[in-house]
Amino acid sequence: MAASESQTATETMKLEVFRFLPDEGELPNFQTYEVPYRDDWVVLDALNYIKDEIDGTLSYRWSCRMGVCGSCGMMVNGEPKLTCSAFLRDYYPNQIKVEPLNYFPVIRDLIINMDQFIDKLGEVKTWLIPAEEKSVDEGEYLQTPAQLAKYKQYTMCINCMLCYSACPVFGQHPDFLGPAAIALGQRYNLDSRDGGADERADVLFSNEGIWECTFVGECSEVCPKNVDPAGAIQMAKVTATNDWFKGLLMPKGKKKSGGDQ
Amino acid sequence: MGSSDSTCLSHDILIVGGGGAGLRAAIAIGEENPDLTVGVISKIYPMRSHTVSAEGGAAAVIQSSDSHDHHCYDTISGADWLADQDAVETFVEEAPRELLQLEHWGCPWSRNPDGTVAVRPFGGMKIERTWYASDKTGFHMLHSLFQTAIQYDNVTRYDEWFATKLLIEDGRCQGVAAVELGTGQVRAIGGKGVIMTTGGAGRIFPFTTNAAVKTGDGMALAYRAGVALKDMEFVQYHPTGLPGTGILITEASRGEGGVLLNKNGERYLANYDLGEAVDVNDERHPVKRTMELGPRDRLSQAFELERQKGNTLQGEYGDYVHLDLRHIGEKKINKKLPFVRELCQNYVGIDPVHELIPVRPVIHYMMGGIDTDLQAATSLPGLFAAGECACVSINGANRLGSNSLTELLVFGARAARSAVRFAEQNSTINKQAITAQATQEQTRIREQFFQPGKGTETIASIRVDLNRALEQGAGIYRTEESLQTACDQVRELKERYKSVELADHSLTFNTELIAVLELGSLLDVAEAVTHSALQRRESRGSHQRSDHAERDDEQFLKHSLAYQTDGNPRIEYSDVSITRWPPGDRVYGSK
Amino acid sequence: MTNRTGNTTTTERQxxxxxxxxxxxxxPAYLRYMIREMTCLFVGGYAxxxxxxxxxxxxxxxxxDLLASPLAIALxxxxxxxAIYHSVTWFNLTPKVLVIWRGEDKLPGFLIAGAHYAGWLAVSAGLIYFAMSGGTDG
Known part of the structure; x- marks a missing residue:
């Protein structure tokens, strides 16, 4: 934690935190904690203060505290945020409401179940399916900086799930592949080394894939890493549509989707 | 704690830790023999592992102007000759293939205009050989590994399970007891070969780049099982962390030309035997193995000496100096160091394109770890280790920047191959016996932490005191007295640990239980660190003794081995393998 | 062909x-989205x-008569x-759908959206000119 003991905090602020303890059989409720206010503290620092000093039973996930591990996503005043990057000073002196990420099942307190997301990655096949086999001994696949740039943005996804909890489509249809899984599928489809777009098409270009998306666009707004999943999905729609027309015009010549656009 | 399930889970190979080394090992088994089943136990989702935070890059010889000998020499001299040279040679030789393999798995390495992989210089390097994916190399490596590993159906992932004990039967490690966070059940998970890839233990210190999860759990499990922890006194300070948070500002920022300035705006490193300061606009800048591209131990020590002279700046979170990237320019910073810019803007509120970055040395890496040989095998049959939790040793007394990411690939894969061979020869698991052990483990945990009314101590108070003891006693410069005090304090804290009581007695996702188990790991690792440091009465690499300022090859060109006993750990020594590079002076900068 | 899970947690207690x-x-963003979706009714109605x-x-x-009927005027x-809201919101989203690369850089979004606005203005101006000139002829 960032706190040094040299500075004594006189100001405080209140955190209203979502609690759910299935063992106790209690209904979910909110508990309010008063924490010291420091202008360089983030919401995660406040939660750690609560856990260390006030209430050891509060459960949440965190690890890197520098916005790259993707563990600490929560709803902060109704907005999906990485709590390690949400500063108290942006809310002070108002009370902050902390809840688990929207639309996911809650295991306990602020901890959501995100196992389904990893299953979705498997369905989409988010790994490199080489366009041409080449042994490692033959060296690297050549890829120019321009080719790298075409998919690089989509590699930046930290799997923090903020986009899912901003997506009302996911809220209504939990089977929707969702922004991050589709963006990661696009990441490989757009990689010059990859030739797996056809293998991914059945899942990606399905009704539970891109066509479920109605382009609310909030996934891209809340993404802490500017991945722009909404853009990835719309571009995939264009590709899928082109493929469909190509298939219509040249039923046998239908080949090569995704790769170049 | 609920009752433990009587069925025993088991796999051919069990991997504890889902970071870079663990995932590399899992894939290696999937590639090598898809008929073998693999279990990967991780206390967090694998893609959350601390590999994700590595920024600058991974070293391997790729340029024709470079050579394996150069990489070996840079590594060995960087290690202050404490690295095993046969291990370094193997590592250097296998490094390029591992990084190429990762390229074939989709890692978005930064590229040259002709499409080949690009490299950048790092500290202590004669020739640039650091592969990078802008300044999020570890992130891209980890996600590439994770996404690649997903496709293997012989892999079973135990996400959010915490291993609490190695299960040893018939003199061999046959699995671990682990608590499933979601249910609170302790289960035995068998493995014919068990690989530890649990990472380091930077969290024994208060000010660290390390994530919250870096609590040395695997080191502690092995240590308690009688395996030695090797070279634990060598703890690396990275010279450039953000004050307060300890967030890492990558060495790549200096590789791309960044310079360190004291409070008078001088490049103070010139006064610490690191060569001459070449002007930042001179085309020779940055000169390799010189000034800002010296090794991490020397740069961190220079900061401390500069601080004693009163030449550092004072801030709310202690003394600091400035890292100046302004001359690099916005375009190059955006392209090569975008994460550095993002971190500075988010956490310090400054823009390195126009402003100076406040930095100070910060605990970053443990050179020491579970004692293994070149095959990643430990002294306990059936137990292997790789990555930061292990000590082969290629890092000796000071790790060269960008060797660790490569190390976890090279030795992750080697551990997998060794474990597969071992499993072929030792094909039985005594399920009944290890299940019984897991049941006992469940009872132990319940009795130790869930007895109402016995506790007087809190997790946080012990952790804070432990952090303070290590920082004061085992920091950049150490003395007999400071280390003895730290040893005594750790001993007291281990006593206090017995009286911790948890507020949370729930079975569902009890993070307080995990925190107390992690604290137990930290205490054991801290014990090995302080005692190993106390016994090493010389200065070498990251271990600097004010009372023994010189390197003493006669007595201490040796690895320390800490064994746990009922009292203080027993420290033994083993020889360092020297092949072609006899111990010499570490020369940085022009003669 | 993907990993199995060792986790035994069930969603029942979740x-x-x-x-x-x-x-x-x-x-507000959701509300703007709903309005955007709803405007298509009016665009369709006008069609x-x-x-x-x-x-x-x-x-x-x-x-x-039809053109001058009160209902038509109201419509x-x-x-x-x-229609303007519909067009503006969709034009603003065009940079997400249409990405044009120049080497390692994307053509800035405002240029993509700007080109659409320019096209819109040009077509509208053309139509107005046609309508006005058609008016003097008749």
Missing amino acids: LIRKMPANWWLKK MFLLMLAARLDKPEAFA QWIALPM
């Missing part, structure tokens, strides 16, 4: 939170209206802002 029916009132007009092309009086007053 809390499933239902999405409230008024979710789209919870955030129907145009078709009805087209059917009366050979009957100038009926054409004029046009409502449809105009709706």
